[in-house]
Amino acid sequence: MQSSDRFCTVVSCIDGRIQLPVNRYLQERFGAMYVDTITEAGVNKVIAEQAPETLVESILKKVAISVNAHRSCGMAVVGHHDCAGNPNPPEIQREHILKALEFLRQQYPQMEIIGLWVNENWQVQELDSRVEG
Numbered sequence: 559m560q561s562s563d564r565f566c567t568v569v570s571c572i573d574g575r576i577q578l579p580v581n582r583y584l585q586e587r588f589g590a591m592y593v594d595t596i597t598e599a600g601v602n603k604v605i606a607e608q609a610p611e612t613l614v615e616s617i618l619k620k621v622a623i624s625v626n627a628h629r630s631c632g633m634a635v636v637g638h639h640d641c642a643g644n645p646n647p648p649e650i651q652r653e654h655i656l657k658a659l660e661f662l663r664q665q666y667p668q669m670e671i672i673g674l675w676v677n678e679n680w681q682v683q684e685l686d687s688r689v690e691g
């Protein structure tokens with residue numbers, strides 16, 4: 559059941575192939591009807607490398623609107639197979655997602671923030687990103 563007044567937030571790629579599966583996954587995962595969607599090509603790489611800086615700032619501004627105005631209940635960072643904006647192999651992209659997670663968790667320590675990988679069959683897989691120790 560998705561609560562009709564709950565929002566969550568996704569920081570994702572522009573790629574049209576991943577939007578529906580990611581939305582469906584997050585509606586279920588956070589029990590939220592609405593998924594505020596912030597997109598940038600290869601966003602996991604942009605945040606992991608903190609470059610370009612202006613883009614990172616722009617992403618953070620949009621995230622803040624979702625979190626503050628919509629009281630978003632959870633957030634996800636997404637990377638995916640065959641990404642035009644981040645054409646690195648999955649292992650590197652995974653590192654980018656984990657770095658982006660670390661950065662966003664510093665900004666929003668109270669919030670549950672998860673990493674997602676969308677594979678070659680456009681299936682959504684949640685990364686194990688638990689902090690060791």
Ligand SMILES: [Zn+2]
Nearest residue numbers: 571573641642
């Ligand atoms: Zn992409």
